[in-house]
Amino acid sequence: MLAQGKVTLIAQDPLTIRLQYPVAERAVRPVEECRLPGENKAILLHICCGPCGTYTIQRLREQGFEVRGFWYNPNIHPYDEHERRRACVEDYAREVGLPMTWWREYEDDAYFSAVRGHEAFGERCAICYRLRLERTAQVAAMQGCQALTTTLLISPYQNQEMIRQIGSDVAQEHDLEFYFENFRRGWAERGRTARQHGLYQQRYCGCIYSAEETRAQNASR
Template identity: 55%
Template sequence: MVRPIPAPRATVLDAEGRRLSPTTPERALALVAEGRADLVAKDPLAVRLHRSVHVPPPEPAAEESPPDHGDAPLLLHVCCGPCATYSVRRLRELRWHVEGYWCNPNIHPFSEHERRREHVAGYAERVGLPMHWDPEYRLVEFLRAIAGHERYGERCALCYRMRLERTAAEAAARGFQAITTTLLISPYQDQAALCRIGEEVAAAHGVAFFYENLRRGYAESRRLAREADLYMQRYCGCLFSEWEALDRDAPTGRRPSG
């Protein structure tokens, strides 16, 4: 089931990089003008407060009867072990037959790619998740795709497209009914862009894109990851995101935390 996507508003992060309730662009710019926040990105607009805000994890909504997908086969694009934890559990609760797919040529350097991949492999074995692996590290393809589009947001849309396009192609070739991605759990990723691109590439390959707001399980995913002793990375993946994580004045956009 595809749910309506909310209209984009200004993103607000606290000092720790936690995503807060979005606000109007006018209010976000006023916070910057008042010296209470830094401008992180202009398009889409994002600001980062100078203070931390404690946000208690939301109570899971009581579901009288969660949708039952009747064990239909779904191919889950997996970006890393921590994001897979809650995502796999939730998709199984929704009665999808879930198998995983690894295709993340954005992750830099190669040693980091391998470290994340190995932790995914270990976790998949632990929870009985069948995995399919892109046999190649398509770094050159990724760099060519984003060349000239290095700003945060612009490059991310191309990054999502490359990974979801391959997921959809793999799903169609293997007879899966639907695809989705663990990226939907991260408050640092653009859900609206993920849905738009996911639906486009899925439709092009004759499969469905399944959307659920997995972010409600973000805190639980970090707990499960610590419990499973999974590697938890400090930056999103590409070389730009590593730079931005270490240098808040990096000219490519934001300073993401995960």
């Protein structure tokens, strides 16, 4: 650098040089900008299944939230499948020390009466999301949480924009924040973690209609 004239030699011992070009000062970000989005906030995480909980729980914790889990999935059919997914969440929650709230009943009748006459894919999904997120918002408010979100946001098979809109609406109705993040970034990690922990991986979304649609698709292949 000396030979190239980029520095001037000030002293040999100790070696001291002066740069011949200006060095831009690194901008210092104000402390408020460095805060994590979840600092000092309790969030109620609606969990649809164990595998989708893996990355999401970890990510929310990294974002500074005090994470609490919530189970309410009356769409899952039949009851045995509901119980299999619920047990998987229970085991995983225990493993990662996640406090859980379980909705007391399997309310499949609430799901069927809500979607009656709207069984087409997409139309019924909007109703299904609202049913689950409304209950989540209700419980989040009762528990004094500041925010809610859902593991449904991680799945590339779900309508993320629709979930975001419905989540924001129900959160607003309860004076809460709906925390949106594109958890799909963690989809591959979700798969790895689920395999490592031997979690049950379902083959269809959840409702009876999705089970039939998946069966029909598999049969036509």
